[in-house]
Amino acid sequence: MTLTETNIGRDIAEDGKDDTGRSQQYKNNTKHEELRRRRTECSVEIRKQKGADLMMKRRNITDVEEDDEIVSESDNEEQQKTSHGSTRLSNEEVKNILSNNPSEDDMVRCFESLRKSLSKTKNPPIDEVIQSGLLIALVQALSVPNERVQYEAAWALTNIVSGTTAQTVAAVEAGATDPLIKLACHQSAQISEQALWAVANIAGDSAQLRDYVIKCHGVEALMMLMKRLDMLTDSHVRTVAWAFSNMCRHKNPHAPLEVLRILAKGLVKLVQHPDRQVRQDACWAVSYLTDGPDEQIELARESGVLSHVVALFREPESLVAPALRTLGNVATGNDTLTQAVIDLGVLSEILPLMEKTKSTSIVKECCWLLSNIIAGTQKQIQAVLDANLLPVLINVLKSGDHKCQFEASWALSNLAQGGTSRQIAALVEYNAVPALCAALNQTNTDMLNNTLETLYTVMVTIQNCYPNQMDHLHEQVEELGGLDALERLQESQSEAVYSQAYRIITEFFTDEPAADANSAENADPASPWNF
Structure with a gap:
């Protein structure tokens, strides 16, 4: 089996690195397409979460002296005989045993030894196992009719595909993907969860490997597990939710629409699961699904998952974060999708959220979400004003963290670009001028x-x-020092900054006594603007 047709080695280095610049991430559907932003993975900061189990790749690490409970009761006694006090086998010893007509006990001992080596917390010998040629043995072991052998092999492969892209590709090219997907639907919950863990690692590596998992019927396996979700342990469901997340994650390219449509249906159930970690990973999956063109966002809206996402605003901030990202993504869509966010009652949740949070990331995401709603129609701008959110944005611009100030500046700029004269005048009414003058010193x-x-x-x-x-x-x-700041900005190296500062001074301040004596033109009181 070879994946050379996917150009994995070359393509993955570029995956997720396409950042076309902030100015292209904004839009106002009726006025300025550049005003509404599409979030790129390069700028993601809110997903900096604790714990290795929240990464795209997860390793199954255990105390190397610790023995595992094996599903089959008949194996328990044998496990006691073979595991306790056993010495670790070298790769050469494993190869010699497996090459000489091994018994099932021999296979258990060999693959358990490999698994323990690969489960080391530091510097697991993944490359050594690959170079020894034992990958093929591990893949073949997945089909041995012995649950203990299958489990140990699946665990070892999980840790191999948790490594680098090259290590993951090596396992895939050895033929690991298809049998792992089959084992993900095994009647043994322990084997099923371990195999699914490995499959999720493969899908999480890159868009190319995700597509290969799809080709090997990984989506069908996930949906089979969804049918028996209520019978699975919380740990197992967490792995299911995380696998959904990795299937939706990559966007260069996105997964096919028909695949995302199927996954969206499963996410509706996962995002309502009683376990918090399941809900969190499921909501991140929805955020990845909505981080794309309007057709993808529409899938989430049609599935009905968004109403459950809004409910997460009242949960701990680890759940608020993906909920904000999801709804911010939806608001980047067309005016109908933006209206769907408003109709879900999101605006009434933002104010109490911003007032109670101590997280600058949450405040920043709230401002980003609001800026995208304000980049919509004038009716949508009015909805933000009616929710009494303009004073909050002004306050963030005045005294917030600099990243929050940046997002607030986009929100106010969008209002100025697309609002009615009355809506723009609300900036003065709510005392935005001091904040704007202070921001001129940024x-x-x-x-x-x-x-x-x-x-x-x-x-x-x-x-x-x-x-x-x-x-x-x-x-x-x-x-407030605004005029002094404007005069300084006329010396800016940025042509755009210089031009705008010069325009304001020329049109509004040249007829003052303190104006530049060399300015021969006075500001024309008749503005070409027609509100």
Whole structure:
């Protein structure tokens, strides 16, 4: 068996690294396509979670002196005879025994020894096992009609495919995938869980290996397990949920739509499971599923899983994180999908969440979600204002963590770009000018552009629609140091920052006594903007 047609070695190094820049991650469906952002894996920070069991690859590590309970009762007595006090076999000794018509007891002893070696916490000898040629033996052992042999081989292979891509590909090319998927549906829960663990490791390695798992009927195996989910232990269901997560994870390319449609149906049940870890991994799976084109997001909406995702907002923050990511992804879709987020009652959950959390990551994700809703229609912008979330965004811009400030700047910029004159004027009403003036002292170019665009639009809107407030706004910008900051920004190396700062000064401040004496033109009181 060979996977050379998939170009795995070459392709995987590039998988998940396509970052086309922040400016292309924003959109306003009716005005500015660049305003709504599509989250890329390169920028993911919220998924920095504790524990090796939350990674794409998981190893089954145990005390090398610890013996395992084996499903078959007839094996228990034999296990006591062969395991306790047994010495570890070298790879050469294992090869010699397996090459000379071994008995089932011999096979158990050999594969148990391999499994224990590969279960070492530090520096497991994966490459040594591969180079010794024992991979083929482990794969063949999966088909031996002895549950103990199958279990030990599946465990050993789990730890091999938890390694590097090259190590995982070696196991796949040795033929491990198909028999492991078959064993994932074994009547023995212990063998089934261990084999599924290995399959999940393979799928989690790359989009190419995920597709190979799909080709070997891995999705069908998962759905068979879903039919008997209520009979599985929590540990087993956690492995199922994690396998779903890895099947949805990669996006270069995404899994086929028909596969994601099937997985979405299973996720509806998993995201409601009583076990918290199951719900968490299942929700991350939904977040990966929705991190794509509108057709993928629509699958999640049609499945009915999103209403259960919203319910996770009231759970611990380990569950809030994937729920926010999921709904933020949905809001990146078209206006209908964005409206679905609003209709689920998400906005009423955001305010109490932002008020109680101490996590800057949660605040940042809330601002990102809101910025994508605000990048929708004016009716959707109004829904954010009606939920009393504008003051929260302004406060984040004024005094939040710098990453949170960055997201808040996009939200306010989206409002300025797409809102009605009344909605834009709400920025003044809720005292956004001090926060905008303070943000002019930031160094991030994108944030400066957002802030300058927002301030310019606010001043144009007030000048044209609320002229009696213009003098106060003018004085406020000066008194808060905004004018000084604008003058400094005219020296910026960024052409966009310089141009926007120059535009604001030229149109709104050149007729002041403190203006540059070399400026011959005064600001034209008649703005071309028509609100």
